[in-house]
Amino acid sequence: MAKDKVEETKELEWALIPPREVSQVDGVFLEKNMCNNWDKIWNFQAKPDDLLIASYPKAGTTWTQEIVDLIQNNGDIENSRRAPIHLRHPFLEWVRVNSFSGIDEANAMPSPRTLKTHLPIQLLPPSFWEKKCKIIYVARNAKDNMVSYYYFQTMNKGLPDPGSWDEYFETFMSGKVMWGSWFDHVKGWWKKKDSHPILYLFYEEMMKDPKREIRKVMEFLGKNLKEEVLDKIVNNTSFAVMKNNPMTNYINDIEMNHSLSPFMRKGVVGDWKNQFTEDQNKRFNEDYEKHMADTSLSFFEEL
Numbered sequence: 001m002a003k004d005k006v007e008e009t010k011e012l013e014w015a016l017i018p019p020r021e022v023s024q025v026d027g028v029f030l031e032k033n034m035c036n037n038w039d040k041i042w043n044f045q046a047k048p049d050d051l052l053i054a055s056y057p058k059a060g061t062t063w064t065q066e067i068v069d070l071i072q073n074n075g076d077i078e079n080s081r082r083a084p085i086h087l088r089h090p091f092l093e094w095v096r097v098n099s100f101s102g103i104d105e106a107n108a109m110p111s112p113r114t115l116k117t118h119l120p121i122q123l124l125p126p127s128f129w130e131k132k133c134k135i136i137y138v139a140r141n142a143k144d145n146m147v148s149y150y151y152f153q154t155m156n157k158g159l160p161d162p163g164s165w166d167e168y169f170e171t172f173m174s175g176k177v178m179w180g181s182w183f184d185h186v187k188g189w190w191k192k193k194d195s196h197p198i199l200y201l202f203y204e205e206m207m208k209d210p211k212r213e214i215r216k217v218m219e220f221l222g223k224n225l226k227e228e229v230l231d232k233i234v235n236n237t238s239f240a241v242m243k244n245n246p247m248t249n250y251i252n253d254i255e256m257n258h259s260l261s262p263f264m265r266k267g268v269v270g271d272w273k274n275q276f277t278e279d280q281n282k283r284f285n286e287d288y289e290k291h292m293a294d295t296s297l298s299f300f301e302e303l
């Protein structure tokens with residue numbers, strides 16, 4: 001089939017996918033199938049050698065996943081291209097109708113397993129704490145995170161339609177988005193790191209000095225790689241390389257319409273300046289002060 005025809009067929013298929021419904025667990029908005037599957041998710045049995053990558057959606061999860069996978073593979077690029085990222089690291093709470101669930105995939109996977117979640121701290125299955133699993137959490141400044149999430153919701157049928165940017169701004173600020181409030185998420189995980197082995201990474205620091213941050217991940221995983229291997233990992237996890245890597249950009253995911261907005265969109269710090277109005281920025285800054293008054297956590301909004 002001609003490329004244009006393939007694209008047209010994909011567009012039609014995408015338009016026919018019914019939007020997923022949203023429900024709540026303990027006041028946190030989650031996709032309805034996750035809520036219906038909640039007992040199974042909550043009772044998931046983690047193992048002591050599991051590694052969990054946790055984040056608020058669009059904080060740099062996929063980037064962190066690829067870094068972790070390459071470190072675990074001692075920088076073997078071919079090995080890291082063995083499968084799409086979502087198959088290498090089961091997405092714990094994700095339920096796809098008539099298909100896999102993250103829990104089933106995790107249960108079928110041999111150890112040592114690397115898993116992914118966007119759950120806020122209070123909803124993480126307790127076995128991760130009981131088994132003292134290592135966790136890597138990645139956080140991103142709220143403004144860029146919001147913009148990235150907005151574009152992701154426009155292109156992903158697995159998530160609710162975001163409406164206009166102005167509408168979405170209000171939705172995000174109220175925390176009525178999938179996986180809940182950004183504020184509660186980043187603060188909850190930040191607090192927990194004092195009592196549990198959690199490596200807390202920042203998207204902005206990863207942009208500023210990727211090699212330093214990759215070295216942190218390596219040390220946290222108890223690995224010792226040569227400088228040239230670290231350099232190779234830095235190169236292969238750059239935005240440009242990952243954008244062209246079919247294994248890291250969900251190119252064959254039928255629920256994502258990349259012509260509306262690509263999964264690997266801009267990959268920069270400070271893109272919020274192209275999206276926020278002056279009024280929105282003022283409103284945001286006022287609300288932010290209140291929400292963040294009770295934490296030592298701070299972010300860079302530009303580099």
Ligand SMILES: Nc1ncnc2c1ncn2[C@@H]1O[C@H](COP(=O)(O)O)[C@@H](OP(=O)(O)O)[C@H]1O
Nearest residue numbers: 058059060061062063148237238239265266267
């Ligand atoms: N190697 C990389 N370097 C910088 N940003 C990256 C990256 N890989 C992915 N991203 C960015 O991370 C965001 C997606 O995060 P997640 O994996 O959590 O969904 C997107 O942000 P933008 O939408 O701002 O471009 C994407 O472009």
Ligand SMILES: CCc1ccc(OS(=O)(=O)O)cc1
Nearest residue numbers: 056057058059061062094158
């Ligand atoms: C499979 C659907 C899905 C939903 C949310 C995602 O978020 S993120 O890219 O990991 O931040 C990804 C895929």
